[in-house]
Amino acid sequence: MIEKCSKCLNLEKMTIIIENGQYPSFCPISCISWLSDRIDDIFFIILGTKTCSHFLSTSMFIQRFPNVKFATIIFEESDIGIGNINENLSNLIQKLLPNINNRNVILMGTCYTEILKIDLMEISNYLEKQFHLPFIPIETNGIESCYTEGEDILLFGLMKYFNAKSMNNLNEKNLILVGSLSDEKRFEFSREFRHLDINFAGFFPNKNLLNIPNFNRKSLVVPVHPYLNKTLRIIKRLYRSHILTTAFPIGPYGTRIFYEAIAKHFNVEFETFIREEHKIWKNLKEKTEKMKGKSIFIMGDNMMEIPLCRFLLKCGLKILEVSVPYLSRQNLKKELEIIEKYQISIVESPNIFNQLERISNLNPDLIITPNQLANPLISKGYKVVWSLKFILPQIYGFSGVQHLIKEFSSLF
Amino acid sequence: MKLKYRSYKGPAYSGIFRVGASLTDIIIIINGMRSDQYLGAMLTLRERSKEVPPLLSSCLRKKELSFGISERLIDTIKIAIEKFNNKKILLCETCSVNLLQEDLENIKNIILKNYKQEILIPPIHPFKDDEFSAAEKTMRFLIEKYCQDINEKRENSVNIIGPTYLGYHVQDDLDAIIEILKKLDIKINVIFPFGASTKDITKIQKATLNICLNAEISFSLLLLLEERFKQPYILFPPIGVIGTLEFIKKLCNHFDKDYTKYVDNNLLNDFEFNRFDKDNMRKKAVVFGDITHTINLAKSLIMDYGIDIVMIGTYIKKFAKSFNDLFKNSNTQILISDNYLKIQNIIKKLKPDIIFGTVNEIKVASTLGIPIIRISQPGPESKKLFVNDSLIGYKGIRNLKSKLTRLIY
Numbered sequence: 001m002i003e004k005c006s007k008c009l010n011l012e013k014m015t016i017i018i019e020n021g022q023y024p025s026f027c028p029i030s031c032i033s034w035l036s037d038r039i040d041d042i043f044f045i046i047l048g049t050k051t052c053s054h055f056l057s058t059s060m061f062i063q064r065f066p067n068v069k070f071a072t073i074i075f076e077e078s079d080i081g082i083g084n085i086n087e088n089l090s091n092l093i094q095k096l097l098p099n100i101n102n103r104n105v106i107l108m109g110t111c112y113t114e115i116l117k118i119d120l121m122e123i124s125n126y127l128e129k130q131f132h133l134p135f136i137p138i139e140t141n142g143i144e145s146c147y148t149e150g151e152d153i154l155l156f157g158l159m160k161y162f163n164a165k166s167m168n169n170l171n172e173k174n175l176i177l178v179g180s181l182s183d184e185k186r187f188e189f190s191r192e193f194r195h196l197d198i199n200f201a202g203f204f205p206n207k208n209l210l211n212i213p214n215f216n217r218k219s220l221v222v223p224v225h226p227y228l229n230k231t232l233r234i235i236k237r238l239y240r241s242h243i244l245t246t247a248f249p250i251g252p253y254g255t256r257i258f259y260e261a262i263a264k265h266f267n268v269e270f271e272t273f274i275r276e277e278h279k280i281w282k283n284l285k286e287k288t289e290k291m292k293g294k295s296i297f298i299m300g301d302n303m304m305e306i307p308l309c310r311f312l313l314k315c316g317l318k319i320l321e322v323s324v325p326y327l328s329r330q331n332l333k334k335e336l337e338i339i340e341k342y343q344i345s346i347v348e349s350p351n352i353f354n355q356l357e358r359i360s361n362l363n364p365d366l367i368i369t370p371n372q373l374a375n376p377l378i379s380k381g382y383k384v385v386w387s388l389k390f391i392l393p394q395i396y397g398f399s400g401v402q403h404l405i406k407e408f409s410s411l412f
Numbered sequence: 413m414k415l416k417y418r419s420y421k422g423p424a425y426s427g428i429f430r431v432g433a434s435l436t437d438i439i440i441i442i443n444g445m446r447s448d449q450y451l452g453a454m455l456t457l458r459e460r461s462k463e464v465p466p467l468l469s470s471c472l473r474k475k476e477l478s479f480g481i482s483e484r485l486i487d488t489i490k491i492a493i494e495k496f497n498n499k500k501i502l503l504c505e506t507c508s509v510n511l512l513q514e515d516l517e518n519i520k521n522i523i524l525k526n527y528k529q530e531i532l533i534p535p536i537h538p539f540k541d542d543e544f545s546a547a548e549k550t551m552r553f554l555i556e557k558y559c560q561d562i563n564e565k566r567e568n569s570v571n572i573i574g575p576t577y578l579g580y581h582v583q584d585d586l587d588a589i590i591e592i593l594k595k596l597d598i599k600i601n602v603i604f605p606f607g608a609s610t611k612d613i614t615k616i617q618k619a620t621l622n623i624c625l626n627a628e629i630s631f632s633l634l635l636l637l638e639e640r641f642k643q644p645y646i647l648f649p650p651i652g653v654i655g656t657l658e659f660i661k662k663l664c665n666h667f668d669k670d671y672t673k674y675v676d677n678n679l680l681n682d683f684e685f686n687r688f689d690k691d692n693m694r695k696k697a698v699v700f701g702d703i704t705h706t707i708n709l710a711k712s713l714i715m716d717y718g719i720d721i722v723m724i725g726t727y728i729k730k731f732a733k734s735f736n737d738l739f740k741n742s743n744t745q746i747l748i749s750d751n752y753l754k755i756q757n758i759i760k761k762l763k764p765d766i767i768f769g770t771v772n773e774i775k776v777a778s779t780l781g782i783p784i785i786r787i788s789q790p791g792p793e794s795k796k797l798f799v800n801d802s803l804i805g806y807k808g809i810r811n812l813k814s815k816l817t818r819l820i821y
Contacts (some may be wrong), residue, residue: 022468022491027447049507050423050542055450057418057772058790074414077539080511085413092415111445111508115477142447143472353495356464372453372465379462 014340016327021349024372025301025325026059027052027142028150029108033061034391035151036068038180040207043103044070045093048110069103071096075112086126093127104134104209106154114141134210136161146325148227148302148391151180155205155231162212163238169216174201175262176213178231179224182393183207189397192259196268215239220265224249224396227303229328247334249396251311251404252280257334280401287409292316294412297364299355299373300324304390306335311404313342320362323350366411383411417752418772420727420790424538426451427546428504430576434605439466439492439499443485444506446471458794459577466499468492472509481514486523493529500530500610507538544728547576547629551605552636558613561640568667569601571619571643573633574626576605580705580789584802585625589649592656592805596663596674617641621666625649627703628728649704649804652712652812656805694718695820696764700725700747700755700773701788707738709768709787709803717816722762723747725755766820783819
């Protein structure tokens with residue numbers, strides 16, 4: 001199915017192909033691995049089946065981040081017809097209390113609770129009265145989301161929970177960044193905004209979970225990751241703040257446009273960023289000379305493909321095809337405008353068997369793949385980069401360009 | 413409802429996946445969510461495979477929650493028939509999709525009106541079965557379907573039953589046993605299901621003896637083959653010096669060969685390992701894992717090395733009787749449980765000198781400062797090139813001796 005997106009965005013040269021969706025992806029439950037690294041003071045309880053617990057015990061996510069604190073509660077066949085499960089749950093959580101150790105508890109649902117329509121809000125109210133700890137209900141499910149959207153659903157649930165219990169916020173003009181980051185990146189971003197003399201209210205989510213910045217009618221909300229669609233929609237609905245759509249801070253060109261758009265909104269001068277961008281492109285000249293003219297094929301399973309594609313086009317590579325699980329035309333508007341003149345083909349919800357046929361016809365120099373197809377493609381003679389490497393926080397900002405370009409230049 | 417920190421056994425459809433991926437002419441269709449394809453990633457990363465995994469999934473979307481699964485499933489089966497003409501289709505189901513209660517036999521009849529492909533549906537319930545019992549039932553289903561009672565000529569040969577992909581040290585164990593069989597000049601008939609095709613299944617009845625490498629998957633299958641085709645079986649693989657000698661004796665008795673010609677006398681003379689210093693160097697060990705690698709390993713540690721075993725255990729409940737019979741008269745504690753915290757607390761109280769366990773015991777070992785050797789699944793283990801790390805047969809004797817001298821002696 002081919003769709004011309006001229007009506008919604010005034011991009012007449014862009015055509016998008018939609019296929020029937022036969023691609024592999026991981027469960028959104030795996031977001032607990034990188035989030036427990038970036039937020040202190042949380043404990044995860046997952047209400048699911050045997051599959052969920054087996055996936056978490058043996059997957060690569062938990063081995064890479066060994067300090068994750070979680071436990072699963074497994075439903076069996078005898079639990080299907082029972083209406084009220086509050087008492088059985090509280091008996092089991094009594095045994096978990098010494099491990100929880102006064103942290104905030106997050107109750108995650110799975111496909112099982114989605115199909116049987118179990119009400120997590122009622123369970124969390126009951127448990128809060130018994131144990132006097134915050135129990136936050138979140139409805140993750142693997143039905144229509146890829147693994148990075150687990151963070152999106154978690155922030156959406158946090159917004160709903162805290163809005164029900166919040167006080168009135170004062171109206172003031174400030175800046176809020178949305179998206180989880182590591183300590184070093186938070187320090188880097190807040191230092192830049194301090195140099196520009198902007199009223200910076202903080203990050204959401206913070207290092208302490210209950211410490212939420214001041215959302216109000218006059219604040220400016222800027223997303224850092226490209227997969228945060230649901231949270232931005234609910235922030236606009238609850239607080240009526242202004243949401244900025246710019247390029248994402250990946251690569252030197254993107255970070256320059258990111259800072260410039262924020263500075264224009266607050267009427268501050270912003271000429272230092274262009275000089276820094278030119279300095280960085282000069283330092284990278286050796287590595288980009290090696291890569292000029294090579295062709296690349298991107299098979300996507302997280303939502304980070306379009307900003308990566310824009311960075312690689314500015315480096316001088318040629319892109320044969322980009323595929324995305326879901327294309328949000330509102331949030332990626334600026335990125336699509338930059339890409340439009342190069343005339344590449346974009347595929348939404350791809351079919352990997354068709355893509356493998358196209359790869360054997362086109363013969364690219366480098367492929368970005370999901371984990372499942374890495375070893376078979378290497379044995380056929382192609383060069384391969386794992387798409388899992390681009391969810392790390394080190395690739396954002398001006399200082400993250402070295403980490404990004406190392407992945408590609410070391411192969412040529 | 414149960415509480416779990418880490419799990420030892422997988423769900424039911426992973427058992428079907430293990431058997432189906434090891435056979436060469438089968439395509440697996442998983443009727444579940446999109447995120448249930450993580451087994452394909454585990455397969456290609458651990459086994460370093462050269463082909464795309466034979467896996468398709470008819471994944472559930474919000475449309476199917478209101479209208480029913482049958483349309484999407486029929487579409488994926490048609491895609492599989494068009495692209496893979498000469499392969500057979502194996503259908504499996506996951507836990508949460510089973511709640512929607514779709515009739516798979518009905519869908520099979522709808523497709524058989526227009527197409528001529530074979531569709532196999534093994535009789536498994538995703539809530540009641542776990543990984544090992546599901547794998548056993550699919551193998552039994554395949555043998556009952558394809559192995560008819562045709563009277564073929566018998567040959568003096570041996571079947572090897574049990575090894576599948578995503579096991580533990582599968583290729584290394586096979587190489588060790590093939591080395592022993594080559595020295596004795598015994599022919600190998602069929603290795604099932606590691607690399608076999610469905611046409612090879614009819615040849616299983618030609619052999620005269622079955623050797624089992626994975627007792628937790630194949631015990632009832634061996635009983636079935638003994639009843640129908642009158643083939644005796646050997647249940648556990650040989651570990652240690654005295655273990656390999658007894659194994660060679662059994663094979664020579666069955667095939668009427670002279671035992672003394674094939675014994676490696678040099679190995680026995682070299683292997684004088686602390687036989688005279690047993691009283692001064694009594695060390696304590698803890699053994700925990702699945703069944704093939706624990707029972708015979710414990711016997712070899714007692715008889716060859718003189719090590720005391722303080723606790724022995726497993727997480728599979730079917731074979732509890734054989735543990736109780738063997739260790740009745742000694743001081744060892746027997747533990748049969750699935751509970752991650754209980755096992756850790758018992759090991760912390762006992763404080764052994766060395767632990768033989770799985771990947772979940774690494775945390776206890778590192779906090780107490782005890783060396784650990786991994787012997788069984790579950791646990792990520794990728795295929796090593798040019799190194800054979802198994803504990804079976806002649807190679808196992810050398811590996812175990814070098815590891816023990818490095819770690820505790």
